[in-house]
Amino acid sequence: MSDQHHHPRTSGNESPVSADRGALLTTLIHLWPYIWPSDRRDLKTRVIGSLVLLLAAKLATVAVPFTYKWATDALAGHGTAPVAASNWLLWAMAAPVAMTIAYGGMRILMAALTQWRDGLFAKVAMNASILNEKPAD
Numbered sequence: 699m700s701d702q703h704h705h706p707r708t709s710g711n712e713s714p715v716s717a718d719r720g721a722l723l724t725t726l727i728h729l730w731p732y733i734w735p736s737d738r739r740d741l742k743t744r745v746i747g748s749l750v751l752l753l754a755a756k757l758a759t760v761a762v763p764f765t766y767k768w769a770t771d772a773l774a775g776h777g778t779a780p781v782a783a784s785n786w787l788l789w790a791m792a793a794p795v796a797m798t799i800a801y802g803g804m805r806i807l808m809a810a811l812t813q814w815r816d817g818l819f820a821k822v823a824m825n826a827s828i829l830n831e832k833p834a835d
Contacts, residue, residue, distance in 0.1 A: 735741055
């Protein structure tokens, strides 16, 4: 088997980038124009938005064990949560309402993002079909 299968040829002065070398920084430098294109503000906004959502997801993941701890401590009578539960009736009424509002908000956000995604990819699909059309003879 030839060695060309694993190491593609490059044209001109391009240096081959290979995973065999394990050079993360070199790979990042070569991919940077595609990750952060200087002439595409919309793609930069998407990258920043993705990083913000990724950070929010990580924070939510880290917060879950603390929430369970506070709930367990509250059931045991050792209130360690940052908010005191002095009025248990208010908490008993407000918690389901707050969770319902949060759930509804997430469902609305999910529906809006789905519609936005479908609209975006419908435009892409339409442009692709226009490019693939052949003129009538």
